[in-house]
Amino acid sequence: MPPSPASPGGGRPRREGFGALEPAGDGLGEIPGRLQPGPHSYIPPEPPRTAPPGDPAGAGRPGTFQGGALGGMPGLAGSSASSPATAAMARQEAITELGTPQTPPKPDTDIHCLTIIGQVEGHLHLPAQNKTTKYEHVLPQLVAVNQNEKIKGLLVILNTVGGDVEAGLAIAELVRNLNKPTVSLVLGGGHSIGLPIATAADRSFIAPTATVTIHPIRMNGLVIGVPQTYEYLDKMQDRVIRFVTGTTRIDEARLRELMFRTGELARDVGTVLVGAEAVHEGLIHEVGGLGQATAALRHLIGETEGGGAS
């Protein structure tokens, strides 16, 4: 594979056009064994191997909830499944939370999945009705992904309506400069500040039915009445535009055109791009789903580990 062009944003070189993906075997590649703990690694508690006495749900079968997912953490529900009462509590909790006592077993994987959902929450604590992705949780998580040698790649799943500009850009910058392969997948929607997060990955995918909305940055609840406000908004918008044009094939003029287009959105200016349209505009690499995104990430991991040969 020829060397990739340097990143305009100063991050790792962006991987372009590596052609048809040839995943090994079943498309998921080899899944290595359980992660070995490093000096700072989180060691997940082992679920109990035997069913508690009198367990009517047949605990002990693969896939049966046994409190392992919540086990071992002081103060957390289901912290131990050593007694029948605790196991029953854990099973009750699984029914309450998931509607079934049967939960899939925890897979061993070297891919970390980061989900960006709802509103990207930044400096402001959003009201309780919002589903949010909290930047104070995601930022150190990305640092941990960067540091943890057992994690080989990052898969970013997006279904977001946007949110705080600075928090979104902070996440996007970290994804962009991660020292491991990254792939993003837009499902449902990757609107507003979700766009730079999606384009920050080495390879980006969008589901055929997913949409990306591009519209001007607005200042929430603020009456725009003085020049300083416009200047500030303009600067913020420039930051986003610079990031997106630096990580995609779209040029600034076209992005601004899409951003300020009238007649497309009922109550706003801007553009809604559905699946292939986002690819056509050069914002997203490919239309695809989880299978393609995972295969692409495996491909990139293989390239990284194989020194470029794959």
Next chain:
Amino acid sequence: MTGEGAQFDPHDSRPPTLLWTVMPSSMVMAGWDRSRPARREVHVEGRVHLVEGDRLERIISTDPMDFLNPDLMPGSPYA
């Protein structure tokens, strides 16, 4: 950040919160002036767990690996 309809103050040097979202601001910010449930802080193994009701709201930790722990994700049940 200012409330709905508030005026921009050119002398206020604090950076305002910019929301770039497709959802109407009124929907996102509905109830922002209502108080949230009380939080309690639980100190566990060098971490601070901020607990709201029976849910873990978030953690404060200097060890980034804590943020990979699925049991410590915001919203996790907390006994």
